[in-house]
Amino acid sequence: MKEKLRCLILDDSLIDQLSLEIILSEYGEIKTTSVSTPEQFSQTICQNNYQLFMIDINLGTQISGIELAKQIPHKSQAWVIFCSAADCQKYYDLYKELSLRKFYLQKPIDEFSLRTYVDSFLRHF
DSSP states (O other), X not given: OOOOEEEXXXXXXXHHHHHXXXXXXXXXXXXXXXXXXXHHHHXXXXXXXXXXXXXXXXXXXXXXXXXXXXXXXXXXXXXXXXXXSSOOGGGHHHHHHOOSEEXXXXXXXXXXXXXXXXXXXXXXX
């Protein structure tokens, strides 16, 4: 049996975390882990090899989700889907600098758009 692909969700909103988990649970080939703080994110990415990240940009802390994404190994083939309800234009330059395969979804998450990204991700892997 093929090993499941790993997804790490970072969102400080429990409701948003659960929404993402529910949608991703319909994909049997993806195993999700959720965290809610930058510290948990930093600890968790060291413990496993993740292929997909879903990261909230505005975490209510001094560090943004985009800045945290810099911790993802550059050799990684990982995909990152950033999500935010806030106007994130001020983060655009940081976003552009990331060398990862990255996407953006506005909250509230449109399920069709999310599924489109996830389906493309699964075809890639």
